Amino acid sequence: MKPKFAKKSFQGGPKNILVATLIFVASIVLLTKLVEQTRQVTSISYSAFLKRVEQDDVKKIHIVGQDVYGVFRDGSRFETVIATSNPKNWDLLKDHSVEVSLASQSGQFSLWYLIPLVLCLLGLFAVWYFMRQSRNASNGGGGGNIFSMGKSRAKMFMPSTIKENFESVAGAAEAKEELKDLVDFLKNPDKYRKLGAKITRGVLLIGEPGNGKTLLARAVAGEANCPFFAVSGSDFIEVFVGVGAARVRDLFAQARKHAPSIIFIDEIDAVGRHRGSGLGGGHDEREQTLNQLLTEMDGFTTTAGSVVVLAATNRPDVLDKALLRPGRFDRRVHVPFPDLVSREQILNVHAKEIKLDPEVDLRKVARGTPGFSGADLANLINEAAINASKHNQESVVIKDFEEARDRMILGKESRTIILSEQERKITAYHEGGHALVRLMIPEDTDPLHKVTIIPRGGALGVTHWLPEKDKYLRTKEEMLANIKSAMGGRAAEELIFGLQTSGAQSDFAKATELARDMVIHLGMSELGPVIYYQEHGNNEPSQKTREKIDQAIHALLTTCYDDALNILRANRDKLDMLAQALLEKETLYAGEIYTLLGIEPRAEHKFS
Numbered sequence: 001m002k003p004k005f006a007k008k009s010f011q012g013g014p015k016n017i018l019v020a021t022l023i024f025v026a027s028i029v030l031l032t033k034l035v036e037q038t039r040q041v042t043s044i045s046y047s048a049f050l051k052r053v054e055q056d057d058v059k060k061i062h063i064v065g066q067d068v069y070g071v072f073r074d075g076s077r078f079e080t081v082i083a084t085s086n087p088k089n090w091d092l093l094k095d096h097s098v099e100v101s102l103a104s105q106s107g108q109f110s111l112w113y114l115i116p117l118v119l120c121l122l123g124l125f126a127v128w129y130f131m132r133q134s135r136n137a138s139n140g141g142g143g144g145n146i147f148s149m150g151k152s153r154a155k156m157f158m159p160s161t162i163k164e165n166f167e168s169v170a171g172a173a174e175a176k177e178e179l180k181d182l183v184d185f186l187k188n189p190d191k192y193r194k195l196g197a198k199i200t201r202g203v204l205l206i207g208e209p210g211n212g213k214t215l216l217a218r219a220v221a222g223e224a225n226c227p228f229f230a231v232s233g234s235d236f237i238e239v240f241v242g243v244g245a246a247r248v249r250d251l252f253a254q255a256r257k258h259a260p261s262i263i264f265i266d267e268i269d270a271v272g273r274h275r276g277s278g279l280g281g282g283h284d285e286r287e288q289t290l291n292q293l294l295t296e297m298d299g300f301t302t303t304a305g306s307v308v309v310l311a312a313t314n315r316p317d318v319l320d321k322a323l324l325r326p327g328r329f330d331r332r333v334h335v336p337f338p339d340l341v342s343r344e345q346i347l348n349v350h351a352k353e354i355k356l357d358p359e360v361d362l363r364k365v366a367r368g369t370p371g372f373s374g375a376d377l378a379n380l381i382n383e384a385a386i387n388a389s390k391h392n393q394e395s396v397v398i399k400d401f402e403e404a405r406d407r408m409i410l411g412k413e414s415r416t417i418i419l420s421e422q423e424r425k426i427t428a429y430h431e432g433g434h435a436l437v438r439l440m441i442p443e444d445t446d447p448l449h450k451v452t453i454i455p456r457g458g459a460l461g462v463t464h465w466l467p468e469k470d471k472y473l474r475t476k477e478e479m480l481a482n483i484k485s486a487m488g489g490r491a492a493e494e495l496i497f498g499l500q501t502s503g504a505q506s507d508f509a510k511a512t513e514l515a516r517d518m519v520i521h522l523g524m525s526e527l528g529p530v531i532y533y534q535e536h537g538n539n540e541p542s543q544k545t546r547e548k549i550d551q552a553i554h555a556l557l558t559t560c561y562d563d564a565l566n567i568l569r570a571n572r573d574k575l576d577m578l579a580q581a582l583l584e585k586e587t588l589y590a591g592e593i594y595t596l597l598g599i600e601p602r603a604e605h606k607f608s
Helices: 013-039 047-056 089-093 111-139 173-187 189-193 213-224 241-259 285-297 340-350 363-367 372-388 398-410 421-440 476-497 500-520 545-569 572-585 590-597
Strands: 039-044 058-064 067-071 077-081 099-103 155-157 202-206 228-232 259-264 307-313 328-335 448-452 460-465 587-589
Touching: 013 448, 039 476, 047 058, 047 067, 047 089, 058 259, 058 460, 067 307, 099 363, 111 460, 155 213, 173 189, 173 202, 173 213, 173 328, 202 213, 202 587, 213 307, 228 241, 228 590, 241 259, 340 545, 372 398, 421 448, 421 460, 421 476, 421 545, 421 590, 448 572, 448 590, 476 500, 476 545, 500 545, 545 572, 545 590, 572 587, 572 590, 587 590
Parallel strands: 039 077, 058 099, 202 307, 202 328, 228 259, 259 307
Antiparallel strands: 058 067, 067 077, 155 228, 448 460, 448 587
16 A cells, blocks of 8 residues: 655745746736737838828728728738728729728627737646646655745655664664664653653764665664655755755654654755855855754654654764754764674675575675675675676675675776786885785784785785774874885885885875874874864964974884885895795785795685
């Protein structure tokens, strides 16, 4: 059974009535002009009429009282007025062979007399048509004409159409636990009301893209069994001032009619940014829309007819403070990247429709994908299935998951790039330098995963590592070790060949970003525990301080480069062995490198 939506009558308002009137008047003027052009009748004076008769230019006339309507011999039409009835005029018309017809003025009827009536009817029909279109657009949750511009573009989902619930959401255990309070309130409001408790009016879902914020919002609506209005923050914004605020009013009006209900605003940072940063001195369209949203959210009641607002963003730092105060979005639910258990659950959900080889262990796949979002894991399953299909396999095997992961992280292999022997050798030592520096300081770095000199994703070679486990803190030593490892490629080029190449550009970019983060955000430098360049705040450093910041970043990078160079000098034999093996095999996994160099193995994230 399809859900029934409440019908709405057209709510014109002063603006819409004015627009309709203007359209009506413009239509009449336009049609009148068209009629005049169609008739092409020229008004002439009586004396000019007699002169044209004498010149034999008049073919025929039709006389109605004192009005004369005629046709010249060239086919053009004219009209004039006879002042008096003069018998000589009849003789003149007869002498010049002018056809004459007469009509009684009392019995006169002309098609042109219907023109005003037709114009009025057409105008009324146009107004009626636009009103009907506006009603249809309003019932559909949006519109594409001037009458529905102020209508909300939110899509309404009735409970019968929402299939998701908390069981549909794999992982995110803490987020689901917080949202259960909201569901319980929507289902059992009396339980809270009798004790005087007030449930939160707005819940802000915070997390990186792909971690399931929208899915959680739909799951809340499915669990609460209530109507769900979904809209994006950008849907409120329009070039015309006042439209966004009107859409906000209309959205909340619809939600209250179907209360208890849920409004979900995705990417709310599009409309909820700090006020005062836009154009127009704080009176631009976005800020007016935000002001209306603040007003609507602050007028709720915690009764059975409540409306709860869910919103999602990955930029909570840019939201206006008034939006986050108690009484509006007073509860924040973090939706983090999935941990090991959650990743395994997500993989199991997405693998249900995939034919997996019995040897595929999704727990091992989950261990080898730290930092992947839920969307990344879904894409991993799909890419593995695509890779298996390309090779006409009967099922998806471990190798397909390896290729899919490497393609997502490192890029697609490029077999068409042909390197010279010198370039291959430089690339082998460059990547070997990265790997060896990382292996020589294993206690402070993530373990090595693989090294390849096969071009991938625009790079001539790649050294890749993966965490042993999920990490939530980074130490200063770990960050320094990562900078040293990034410097290992250029250090190897300088040590072996005595030259510098452009291959280190991306390495330096990553190293500089880490060093800058340590200095200005984390207080991990000689400048002390000070945070510079906060995004919101009046703490712009002086010119002298900026010079000190640049010096501190430079000191970190040069020190790490020297350390990487010294590590490679002390292990030159291992660097030569590693580079030679890469030239022969092109790709080495961590286990092969541990055996080759006689280094104690660490965790290796191969799925096999």
